[in-house]
Amino acid sequence: MKILADVFDVTPNQMVADLTTLWMCGLPGYTPLELMDLSFDSGYVTIHNADTLSQPRNLTIEESIALLLGLDLVMQSLPADREDLKSMATSLIRKLSLQANLLSPLRAEPHHNKKNSAAILLAISTKKMLRIKYHALYSDEVTERDISPIEIRNEDSHDYVFAYCHTAQAFRSFRIDRILDSKQAHASASVTGSTVSEASTISYSLKLRTNQRDVMERFNLGKTQMASEVTSRAFSPQWLIRSVMASAGSAELTEPRVIRAEIAAAAAAILQKYGES
Structure with missing residues (x-):
């Protein structure tokens, strides 16, 4: 394990994590016969079905497209100084495109910058x-x-x-x-605090009137919480205001009073605009 970690220039712990991920990798078919059969508990890494995995397999057009799109996303996420990895990915893309007879390059556009x-x-x-x-x-x-x-x-x-x-x-x-x-x-980076801080959340109470299923889904309430009045916590006052207004009378906020007043003022302003039109 130590030698393998040195070859890939990672820590032994990272090597174990990567090998654990490989348990769910293998050839198309995704049954235990195609997945990698690894063992490394003793400190030595053994691939028990290496002969099976080394047999050439033809990729379907769907599998080729999935690989090409994945490689394109990998290339876009690589640091600018890793030209070696970009060169390897480009070579794989060229070979897969020829095999799948795809003349035009495939692009995977991420949703974010x-x-x-x-x-x-x-x-x-x-x-x-x-x-x-x-x-x-x-x-x-x-x-x-x-x-x-x-x-x-x-x-x-x-x-x-x-x-x-x-x-x-x-x-x-x-x-x-x-x-x-x-x-x-x-x-x-200096991280202090807890994953969920009670001080950073807002305790609120709702009175349920109609359409309880919609209210349950909107406010992420469990079935055991469903009653005529429920109490829960929220991270954002803006989310609470919008959720109560979107429930269109199915739920009434009773606490906290300050946010209840904001909802009443917002509703009154909306009604006034309807009157003006």
Whole structure:
């Protein structure tokens, strides 16, 4: 294991993590017969079905396209100084394109800015802070935040950066395609606090009137919470205001009073505009 880690220039722990990932890799078919049969508990890495995996396999057009799109995304995410990896990826793309008889190059366009993605990856690897300009959907505001990125996650087909937000003094997730700009901060990342801070959340109470299923899904309530009145917590007052207004009378906010007053004022302003028209 130590020799293998040295060959790939990674730590032994990273080598174990990568080998664990390979357990779910293999040839098309995706049954135990095609997946890699590895063992490395003893400290020696053994591929038990190496002969089977080494047999040439023809790729279908669908598999070739998937590989080409994946390689294109990999190339776009590579640092500018890794020309060696870009050259290897370009060679693979050329060979796969010829085999699949695809004359025009395939492009996989990411939903978010490549510059921001590269900046996030660099901040994670160097443990540096990042200053981002972020469009918050719930408040419809663009704010600047200092964050210490920890990892990139994919949820519901969207990429998020999980980070410690020094502006909010709490852990937050930011959707990468809503990051308008990013630049490296000079300070090193210093993370303090907890994943979920009670102080950074808002306790609220709802009175349920109609359409309880819609309310349950909108406010992410479990079946055990469903009653005529429920209490839960939210991270954003803007989200709470929009969610209550979007429920169109199915749910009434009873607490906190300050946010209840904001909802009443917003509803009155909307009604006034209807009267003016």
